[in-house]
Amino acid sequence: MTLKLRRHEFADDATLMMAIVNRTPDSFYDKGATWAEDKAFERVAHVVSQGAEIVDIGGIKAAPGVEIGAEEEKDRVVDFVVRVREAFPGLVISVDTWRASVGAAVCEAGADVLNDAWGGADPELADVAAAYDAAIICTHTGGVTPRTRPYRIEYDDVVAAAIADTVAYAERAVAAGVDPRSAVIDPAHDFGKNTFHSLELTRRLDEMVATGWPVLVSLSNKDFVGETLDLPVGERLTGTLAATAVCALAGARIYRVHEVVETRQVVDMVNTIAGRRLPARAIRGLQ
Amino acid sequence: MGAPGIVRDVSAVPEPDSQQKRHGLSRRVVLVPGVLALLPEYAGRTDPVAELREACVAAVSWLTGPVEIVADAQGRRVAEHLLAVSSGSTGSTDAGGTSYLVVANGSACRSEKAPGHLDERSFGFDEEVDKALRTPDRAALSGLDEALGAELWAGNVSGLRRLGELLAGAGAAVVDYADDPFGVQYWVMRWECAS
Numbered sequence: 001m002t003l004k005l006r007r008h009e010f011a012d013d014a015t016l017m018m019a020i021v022n023r024t025p026d027s028f029y030d031k032g033a034t035w036a037e038d039k040a041f042e043r044v045a046h047v048v049s050q051g052a053e054i055v056d057i058g059g060i061k062a063a064p065g066v067e068i069g070a071e072e073e074k075d076r077v078v079d080f081v082v083r084v085r086e087a088f089p090g091l092v093i094s095v096d097t098w099r100a101s102v103g104a105a106v107c108e109a110g111a112d113v114l115n116d117a118w119g120g121a122d123p124e125l126a127d128v129a130a131a132y133d134a135a136i137i138c139t140h141t142g143g144v145t146p147r148t149r150p151y152r153i154e155y156d157d158v159v160a161a162a163i164a165d166t167v168a169y170a171e172r173a174v175a176a177g178v179d180p181r182s183a184v185i186d187p188a189h190d191f192g193k194n195t196f197h198s199l200e201l202t203r204r205l206d207e208m209v210a211t212g213w214p215v216l217v218s219l220s221n222k223d224f225v226g227e228t229l230d231l232p233v234g235e236r237l238t239g240t241l242a243a244t245a246v247c248a249l250a251g252a253r254i255y256r257v258h259e260v261v262e263t264r265q266v267v268d269m270v271n272t273i274a275g276r277r278l279p280a281r282a283i284r285g286l287q
Numbered sequence: 288m289g290a291p292g293i294v295r296d297v298s299a300v301p302e303p304d305s306q307q308k309r310h311g312l313s314r315r316v317v318l319v320p321g322v323l324a325l326l327p328e329y330a331g332r333t334d335p336v337a338e339l340r341e342a343c344v345a346a347v348s349w350l351t352g353p354v355e356i357v358a359d360a361q362g363r364r365v366a367e368h369l370l371a372v373s374s375g376s377t378g379s380t381d382a383g384g385t386s387y388l389v390v391a392n393g394s395a396c397r398s399e400k401a402p403g404h405l406d407e408r409s410f411g412f413d414e415e416v417d418k419a420l421r422t423p424d425r426a427a428l429s430g431l432d433e434a435l436g437a438e439l440w441a442g443n444v445s446g447l448r449r450l451g452e453l454l455a456g457a458g459a460a461v462v463d464y465a466d467d468p469f470g471v472q473y474w475v476m477r478w479e480c481a482s
Contacts, residue, residue: 283335286324287395287402287469 006112019047058096085110107132130177138169142192198224320392362390393472394439401470
């Protein structure tokens with residue numbers, strides 16, 4: 001399906017790198033490396049130079065921790081969105097938030113995508129996306145409260161649950177006025193899920209793709225990779241890229257990543273193997 | 288390498304006399320190489336043979352009337368593709384006499400990285416062919432050494448030999464392309480033959 005991310009449109013066969021940019025002092029992977037605004041801006045410039053089409057700016061880490069109110073969250077992201085919008089007019093700006101009030105403020109500041117990583121915890125977020133003609137990422141969390149860890153959650157069929165919830169969310173967003181080309185579904189690996197759930201979602205991602213909604217995957221350095229390979233954060237790139245390859249083969253469209261260049265190469269390689277992309281330049285044996 | 292550079296002077300291509308065209312008195316002959324990278328099934332995101340392709344399409348577009356293809360099986364696919372994407376008046380029976388599209392090329396052993404690796408004999412062989420094509424020297428073309436050509440991985444030497452017959456009455460070649468970008472000698476040439 002054609003993707004429309006507010007002012008940006010992408011062809012049916014386009015895959016997109018969504019680079020994570022944390023405006024947080026405590027996110028699990030970078031541990032505050034881009035907490036300072038200038039550091040975060042440098043990170044944006046860097047990932048743009050690496051070819052990222054989207055940046056996903058987050059003001060609150062996903063894991064439990066000090067409570068951050070809506071005003072504090074806005075302080076962290078709104079002015080930063082303004083700055084990035086001015087500096088990179090061609091860049092898609094996504095903001096990782098579940099709060100409608102924050103969503104409205106960042107859309108006003110120029111954001112194109114609302115990445116609702118907590119799966120509709122604030123039902124008015126879809127209305128905000130509709131009001132600004134922004135795109136919305138519809139994730140599956142199994143209904144958990146934002147910023148909580150999964151604890152003894154089980155599903156009859158995690159893939160069926162992820163499809164049912166994300167498609168219902170996407171349809172609700174469209175009913176609220178979001179452009180049908182602007183609703184993206186995300187199984188949300190590790191959110192409300194144990195490692196076995198995330199592995200099964202990866203293995204059966206083609207079933208999500210078959211819904212026809214564009215699929216985003218957020219795999220980067222997550223615990224299901226760490227538990228699978230018994231590796232700490234910082235040593236999970238290879239495992240992340242293996243999971244990325246499986247999702248790319250299934251037809252995922254957007255990849256939320258820490259490492260842009262490596263992921264882009266894997267996605268391009270897999271999509272070329274799958275016959276969805278041409279080789280860059282082929283002459284060997286054809287001279 | 289000793290390869291002659293790319294030469295293109297389309298303005299020098301003679302337009303066939305209209306009466307000749309009506310009576311089929313002129314014959315146009317074009318030579319292109321059998322490069323598989325020209326085929327759409329082998330397309331990449333960037334074209335490794337863009338300049339060659341441009342020269343081939345320009346030359347093939349110059350052909351008129353029904354076109355007889357002189358090629359091996361692979362070369363025929365290249366020829367048919369070039370005819371399909373060219374804008375000439377081929378196929379029309381009243382546009383002129385039969386044209387000929389010959390698909391052949393020189394050796395594929397002109398560098399260490401060439402498909403057939405380096406064979407120093409390539410340069411002499413290709414130089415001889417190059418000279419015979421440009422003049423054209425029909426006897427030299429007809430007498431090309433097929434066995435040596437095969438050893439040097441030349442493409443469709445029998446097609447080059449056939450040019451000795453087809454170029455009766457031909458003036459000097461118009462050279463659209465002459466180069467060996469991958470250690471393989473390519474020519475794109477056109478001849479107008481008054482016969």
